[in-house]
Amino acid sequence: MIIRFVLNGEETQIDCAPDRRVIDLLREDFGLTGIKEGCGSGECGTCTILVDGENRLSCLMLAVQLEGKSITTIEGLAGENRQHPLQEAFIRCGAVQCGYCSPGMILAARALLTENPEPTREQIREALSGNLCRCTGYQKIVDAVEAAARAMQKQKEKAG
Amino acid sequence: MNRVLLPKNLPELWSFLENEPEARVYAGGTDLLVQMRARCADNLVLICLERIAELTGIREDEDGFWIGACTTFRHLLNHPRIREQIPVLAKALSTLGSPPIRNMATIGGNICTASPAGDTLPPLYVLDADLILSTQSGERVVPLSGFITAPGKTQLERGEVLTQIRIKKPEGYRVQHFEKVGQRKALACAIASMAALVKTSPAGVIESARIAWGSVGPTVVVSPDAEAALTGKTLSPAVLEAAADLAGKAMAPIDDIRATAVYRRRVAANLLLRIGT
Numbered sequence: 171m172i173i174r175f176v177l178n179g180e181e182t183q184i185d186c187a188p189d190r191r192v193i194d195l196l197r198e199d200f201g202l203t204g205i206k207e208g209c210g211s212g213e214c215g216t217c218t219i220l221v222d223g224e225n226r227l228s229c230l231m232l233a234v235q236l237e238g239k240s241i242t243t244i245e246g247l248a249g250e251n252r253q254h255p256l257q258e259a260f261i262r263c264g265a266v267q268c269g270y271c272s273p274g275m276i277l278a279a280r281a282l283l284t285e286n287p288e289p290t291r292e293q294i295r296e297a298l299s300g301n302l303c304r305c306t307g308y309q310k311i312v313d314a315v316e317a318a319a320r321a322m323q324k325q326k327e328k329a330g
Numbered sequence: 331m332n333r334v335l336l337p338k339n340l341p342e343l344w345s346f347l348e349n350e351p352e353a354r355v356y357a358g359g360t361d362l363l364v365q366m367r368a369r370c371a372d373n374l375v376l377i378c379l380e381r382i383a384e385l386t387g388i389r390e391d392e393d394g395f396w397i398g399a400c401t402t403f404r405h406l407l408n409h410p411r412i413r414e415q416i417p418v419l420a421k422a423l424s425t426l427g428s429p430p431i432r433n434m435a436t437i438g439g440n441i442c443t444a445s446p447a448g449d450t451l452p453p454l455y456v457l458d459a460d461l462i463l464s465t466q467s468g469e470r471v472v473p474l475s476g477f478i479t480a481p482g483k484t485q486l487e488r489g490e491v492l493t494q495i496r497i498k499k500p501e502g503y504r505v506q507h508f509e510k511v512g513q514r515k516a517l518a519c520a521i522a523s524m525a526a527l528v529k530t531s532p533a534g535v536i537e538s539a540r541i542a543w544g545s546v547g548p549t550v551v552v553s554p555d556a557e558a559a560l561t562g563k564t565l566s567p568a569v570l571e572a573a574a575d576l577a578g579k580a581m582a583p584i585d586d587i588r589a590t591a592v593y594r595r596r597v598a599a600n601l602l603l604r605i606g607t
C-alpha cells in the first residue's frame with residue numbers, strides 16, 4: 171500500500187507492506203541506520219524516533235501508522251553540515267562510548283527540551299528512563315543534556 | 331503478511347469489523363505487537379485504533395470523567411484535572427513503563443490485556459470504574475470489577491470494542507494512595523502494587539476504605555475483611571497492621587522470575603502500612 175508522510179522535513183511516499191515494522195522500513199528502505207534495534211520489544215529505546223515531535227519506539231509501530239505523520243530521525247535532527255546542540259554536547263561531555271544508545275538518547279532529550287527547555291537533572295533522568303545505555307553510564311549523558319539545554323537557551327536569547 | 335487497517339472514525343471501524351470479523355484491534359501496540367513478534371503471527375487482519383477521534387480524549391462532567399479507550403497515558407498524565415481529582419490513577423500511570431511507552435500505550439489497551447500486573451487495574455478497581463463496550467449495533471456497560479475473568483481473559487465478545495471508561499470522582503476520599511514495588515523505577519513490571527481510597531470523618535475515623543492489589547493473584551485482589559477491619563477505626567500503625575494480616579490471606583501470589591510468592595504476599599500486605607504517610 172502507498173503510505174505518505176514527512177520524513178526529516180521532506181514529503182515522502184512509499185509503497186510497502188502495511189505490517190512492516192517502522193524500524194525495518196526506515197533502516198532498510200530509507201537507509202536511516204542511525205535507528206538501532208536493541209531489543210525489538212519496547213525495553214531499550216535505541217529505536218526511538220520522533221512522531222510529530224513525540225518520542226516513540228519504531229520497533230512497536232507498523233508502517234501504516236506513519237500515514238500523515240511527521241517523522242524525525244537522528245539523521246534529520248541537525249541542519250545541513252552542522253550538529254544540533256545536543257549532538258555537540260554529547261561529544262563534548264563524553265556522553266558517547268559505543269554510541270549504540272546515542273541516537274535514541276538524543277531524540278528523547280530533544281522531545282524533553284521542546285516541552286521543558288530548562289529541566290532539572292531529575293527531570294532529565296526521568297525523561298531518559300526509557301533509554302538504556304550499556305557503557306557510558308548515565309551521569310555524562312545527563313551532563314550533556316544539561317549543557318545542551320543551556321546552549322539552546324543562549325541561542326534563543328541571541329536570536330532575541 | 332498481515333493486513334493492517336487504519337480507520338479514521340467509528341463508522342469506518344464498524345464497517346471494517348463487519349467485513350473482517352476475525353480482525354484483531356490494537357491501540358498503542360505495546361502489548362499486541364510484542365506478543366505477535368514472539369509468536370511470528372502471520373495472515374492476520376489488524377485494525378489500529380489510534381486515529382479514531384471518538385476513542386481518544388478526556389471529558390469531565392459534574393460527577394466524573396469519560397475517558398476514551400485509546401487515550402494515551404501521556405495524554406492522561408498531562409491532564410491537570412485527572413491529576414487533581416484522581417491522583418490514585420495518575421500516580422499509577424506515572425510508574426507505568428517508560429516515557430516512550432507512556433507516549434504510545436493506552437488505558438484501554440492496559441485494561442483489555444488483563445494482565446495480573448496491569449498498573450491501571452487496582453486504581454480503576456477502587457474507583458469503581460465502568461467500561462463501555464460497543465459494537466455497531468449498540469453498547470453495554472460493564473463494571474471493571476467483573477470485566478476481567480482470568481489472566482488475559484475478559485468479557486469482550488467478538489467484534490466488541492472498549493470505547494469509553496467512566497470514572498466517578500471519589501467524593502470525600504481524602505486519602506488516595508498508590509504504591510508499586512518493582513525491580514527498578516522505570517521499565518519494571520510490578521512485583522506487587524496497591525491502590526487505596528480512604529474516607530475519614532473530621533475526627534479522623536475511617537468511614538470507608540477501598541483497597542485493591544495487583545500482581546498477587548490471577549487478577550486484582552480485594553479484601554473485604556481488611557476493609558471492614560479499617561472501618562470505624564482511626565488510622566494508626568496498629569490498625570493498619572491488623573488489616574494487612576487479613577489482606578495477606580486474600581492473596582494468591584505466584585513465584586516467577588521477578589519474585590517469590592512469599593515475598594509478594596508479604597510486601598503487598600505491608601504496602602498498607604504506607605497509607606496516610
Ligand SMILES: Cc1cc2nc3c(=O)[nH]c(=O)nc-3n(C[C@H](O)[C@H](O)[C@H](O)COP(=O)(O)OP(=O)(O)OC[C@H]3O[C@@H](n4cnc5c(N)ncnc54)[C@H](O)[C@@H]3O)c2cc1C
Binds near residue numbers: 492
Ligand atoms: C517495555 C514495556 C514496559 C511495560 N511496562 C508496563 C508497566 O509497567 N505496567 C503495565 O501495566 N504495563 C506495562 N506494559 C504493557 C503495556 O504497555 C500496557 O499494558 C499498555 O497499556 C497496553 O496498551 P496498548 O494501547 O499499547 O495496547 P495494545 O498492544 O494496542 O493492545 C493490547 C490488547 O488489548 C486489546 N485492545 C486494545 N485496545 C482495545 C480496545 N479499545 N477495545 C478492545 N480491545 C482492545 C488488543 O486487542 C490487545 O489484545 C509494558 C510494555 C512494554 C513493551
Ligand code: FES
Binds near residue numbers: 207208209212215217
Ligand atoms: S529496539 Fe525498540 S525499544 Fe528496544
Ligand code: FES
Binds near residue numbers: 267270271
Ligand atoms: S554508549 Fe554504548 S550503549 Fe550507550
